[in-house]
Amino acid sequence: MNHSGASGRRSTLIALASTLVFAAVLVLVVSNAPGWPSVKQAFFNGEVFRDSLGVIPEAFLVNVKIFLIAEVLILPFALLIAVLRSLPGPVFFPLRALAVVYADLFRGIPTILVIYMLGFGVPALGLSWLPIDPLFWGVVALVLVYSAYVSEVYRAGIESVHPSQTAAARSLGLSHVTALRFVVLPQAVRRVVPPLLNDFIGLQKDTALVGLLGVVEAFRQSQIEVASTFNYTPYLVTAILFVLLTIPLARLTDWLVARDRRRQLAAGGAL
Amino acid sequence: MRKAIALLVSVALLGATAACGSDDDEAAPATTAPATEETDTATEATTEEEPDPCAKEELVTVVDGSLTIATDNPAFPPWFQDEEGAPWDPTTPATGLGYEAAVAYAVAEQLGFTMDEVRWAVVPFNNVFRPGPKDFDFDINQVSYLPARDEAVDFSDSYYDVEQAVVTLKGSEFASAASLADLQGAKLGAQVGTTSYNAIVELIQPSQDPAVYDRNDDAIRALQNKQIDGIVVDFPSTGYITAVQVPNATVVGRLPAGEEYFGLVFEEGNPLRDCVNEAIAALQSDGSIAQFQEEWINTAAPPVLE
Numbered sequence: 001m002n003h004s005g006a007s008g009r010r011s012t013l014i015a016l017a018s019t020l021v022f023a024a025v026l027v028l029v030v031s032n033a034p035g036w037p038s039v040k041q042a043f044f045n046g047e048v049f050r051d052s053l054g055v056i057p058e059a060f061l062v063n064v065k066i067f068l069i070a071e072v073l074i075l076p077f078a079l080l081i082a083v084l085r086s087l088p089g090p091v092f093f094p095l096r097a098l099a100v101v102y103a104d105l106f107r108g109i110p111t112i113l114v115i116y117m118l119g120f121g122v123p124a125l126g127l128s129w130l131p132i133d134p135l136f137w138g139v140v141a142l143v144l145v146y147s148a149y150v151s152e153v154y155r156a157g158i159e160s161v162h163p164s165q166t167a168a169a170r171s172l173g174l175s176h177v178t179a180l181r182f183v184v185l186p187q188a189v190r191r192v193v194p195p196l197l198n199d200f201i202g203l204q205k206d207t208a209l210v211g212l213l214g215v216v217e218a219f220r221q222s223q224i225e226v227a228s229t230f231n232y233t234p235y236l237v238t239a240i241l242f243v244l245l246t247i248p249l250a251r252l253t254d255w256l257v258a259r260d261r262r263r264q265l266a267a268g269g270a271l
Numbered sequence: 272m273r274k275a276i277a278l279l280v281s282v283a284l285l286g287a288t289a290a291c292g293s294d295d296d297e298a299a300p301a302t303t304a305p306a307t308e309e310t311d312t313a314t315e316a317t318t319e320e321e322p323d324p325c326a327k328e329e330l331v332t333v334v335d336g337s338l339t340i341a342t343d344n345p346a347f348p349p350w351f352q353d354e355e356g357a358p359w360d361p362t363t364p365a366t367g368l369g370y371e372a373a374v375a376y377a378v379a380e381q382l383g384f385t386m387d388e389v390r391w392a393v394v395p396f397n398n399v400f401r402p403g404p405k406d407f408d409f410d411i412n413q414v415s416y417l418p419a420r421d422e423a424v425d426f427s428d429s430y431y432d433v434e435q436a437v438v439t440l441k442g443s444e445f446a447s448a449a450s451l452a453d454l455q456g457a458k459l460g461a462q463v464g465t466t467s468y469n470a471i472v473e474l475i476q477p478s479q480d481p482a483v484y485d486r487n488d489d490a491i492r493a494l495q496n497k498q499i500d501g502i503v504v505d506f507p508s509t510g511y512i513t514a515v516q517v518p519n520a521t522v523v524g525r526l527p528a529g530e531e532y533f534g535l536v537f538e539e540g541n542p543l544r545d546c547v548n549e550a551i552a553a554l555q556s557d558g559s560i561a562q563f564q565e566e567w568i569n570t571a572a573p574p575v576l577e
Contacts, residue, residue: 042423120489123496132498134482214460214482214493223397224483227464230400230423 041231048233052225056234059221060241063207066135066217070142070207071200078147082154083180099151106148112209115141119213138210146203153195157188194260197253201246208242218242325546327383332408332543338384340375341394341407347487348511349567350413361391370507370567371411374430377559378535381550397464399536400424408543410536413505415466425539427547429532430560435470436509437523437576439501440494448523451475451576457500458482460490467503470526475503491516507568524576 030036084092085099106114118141123132131137161184169179211220218238225234323329333339342351345358351369353359359366367376367386379389392407399410400423415433416426437454439445445457454475460482461468471481482499484490490502495517504512509522535551537544554560 120492120496123498124492132496134493134498211483212485212489214484214489214498216480216483220463220483223463224468227397228417228419228469230417230420 043232043236045231045233048225048229048231049237051229052222052234052237055225056218056221056237057241059216060218060238062135062215062217063204063242064245066139066142066207066210067200067204070139070146070203073139073143074147074150074203077143078150079154079185081147081151082158085151085155086158086180088176103148103151106145107152109145111141111145111206112212114145115209115212118144119210134213134215135210138213138215142203142206142210145206146199149199149202150196153192153199154188156195157192158184160191161187191260194253194257197249197256201249201253204245204249205242324542325382325549330382330543330546333406334390337388337390338379338382339390339392339407340379341392341399341405341410342371342412343395344393346371346412347508348515349507361393365389365391370431370563371413373563373567374554374560375411377554377563378547378550381553382546396462405538405541408537408541409547412536413508413533414536415531416534417466423539425537425541425544426534427537427544428551429534430551431507431533431564432528433466433531433533434506434528434575435467435474435503435526435531436506436573437475437501437503437526438494438509438512438517438520439523440497440517441519441521443500445500446521446523448576449574451526454501454523454576458498459501459503460484460493460499461503462487462490465504466531467505471503474526487512488516494520506572510568522573524574525572527575527577 033039081099081102084095085103087095115138119134119137122130122137165183165187166176166179169183170176174182208217208219211217211223216224218241222234222238226232342361344361346352346361346369347358348356349369350371351359351361351366352372353363353366353368359369359372365386366372376386376389379386394407394410394412396412396414399412399414400420409427411430413433414420414426416429420426437445437448437459439448439457445454448454448457451474455478457475457477458479458481459471459475459477461471461484463483463485468481468483471477482490482493484493487502487504487508490499490504491512493499494502501523503526506522506525513520513522535544535547537547551560
């Protein structure tokens with residue numbers, strides 16, 4: 001124990017020293033670049049930074065709203081797609097095919113195009129019973145795209161549960177649905193939480209694409225600031241806001257992965 | 272300790288962001304880097320020896336012997352157009368048609384460049400003021416002078432004193448608006464980064480937040496979709512919008528004019544600007560600019576909304 005404590009301290013010191021050297025080299029290289037003064041003025045302007053802090057965080061709430069709504073909708077919708085895709089038997093072929101086509105289509109089309117086509121295309125139909133709110137269609141587009149990704153994550157989880165478990169459950173008299181609900185899904189979902197959160201980090205960033213439809217979210221607001229000052233510092237403010245939002249989720253994912261690993265190792269030891 | 276490391280890493284990341292930025296600036300317009308240096312030495316030399324720094328052989332341009340002018344793609348009437356009166360693609364042969372085309376070629380002629388010596392470059396509106404060297408001599412793309420913008424780039428004197436105008440659909444409740452107050456309840460849209468957006472926020476001050484789009488085309492699409500009640504654009508652009516793009520649209524009125532004007536955009540400190548200003552002054556005094564306006568810009572102006 002004593003030994004490992006000392007070597008732990010030593011590793012930390014080495015890590016600290018190497019980080020310091022790395023950062024120092026980076027700072028030297030950047031600050032000696034011929035264009036640094038103009039880059040500093042254009043990207044790291046303190047005055048513009050403070051001015052942006054007044055307006056961009058408010059617009060960022062729109063991004064938060066978009067991804068909170070989208071995430072809540074994606075979780076059950078993607079699960080439905082994944083379950084459809086794992087239905088057995090020839091009767092369910094049309095549903096399985098539909099789920100495959102869906103996942104292929106929406107993972108294949110660039111998100112920005114889905115947003116553009118839904119946000120400007122559907123309202124152009126002129127159907128009075130359909131909403132025309134760009135925020136609505138932006139969220140719909142993100143739900144469609146990210147559900148395709150997340151359904152594949154779920155499917156990987158479902159397929160990772162050994163078929164013998166389903167067989168055992170069925171032999172105990174559980175129906176396919178009950179076996180799925182009580183035996184397969186609880187294990188599957190637990191296994192895919194880290195990659196699932198990873199997709200959500202992607203979703204958080206893609207909320208900026210909804211700005212395309214006229215919604216003033218953080219990126220759009222920073223563009224407005226950039227255009228009125230001809231200075232790029234507002235982009236830095238937006239980038240920091242997105243990172244601040246992403247870090248807690250990233251750390252949570254790391255923690256979940258580590259916990260899962262510990263549990264698996266513990267189980268292995270017990271065996 | 273973890274906090275300290277996290278702090279260091281974030282500092283390093285910031286540094287990395289900056290490094291990427293500077294890389295970009297150097298990589299993209301590689302061709303211009305030497306030209307900029309030459310510019311400096313050339314001006315020093317000319318001020319000492321040459322009586323006329325605006326003589327064509329003294330001008331230092333991005334491409335030797337040519338004048339490189341930038342605009343967005345597509346470039347819309349009445350600013351640019353092709354033989355059929357449709358928007359002009361600057362990567363296709365120049366037509367010289369449209370108000371900005373006329374001004375650009377007239378300025379080029381004043382500087383001593385023939386029509387064949389003018390090159391066109393495509394630069395989207397929001398890239399015009401990117402810091403660092405430019406790969407064009409000047410940009411002509413309805414960029415309004417603003418003091419803050421002037422800190423990042425240089426503007427020529429006015430080649431057009433601009434007013435903003437509101438466009439809505441015929442039959443909209445705002446089509447008959449007679450004052451700014453009548454537009455209070457309207458959901459208005461504009462292109463991001465334009466003074467049209469500023470006009471909504473500062474002049475009209477509607478109760479609903481404006482919608483902001485990447486391009487005017489998107490704003491026009493949203494207007495057709497009735498996602499917004501109206502768009503604000505510079506007045507000369509309304510002619511093409513109401514005549515071709517949205518035939519069932521109408522100009523509600525112009526907005527009270529400020530001191531707003533369009534200027535040609537130069538890289539900060541480009542000495543070419545002074546010569547171009549002389550050219551613009553000459554075109555103003557010999558009536559060319561007025562004649563271009565008469566030729567290309569609809570002067571049957573709707574009322575000003577107060």
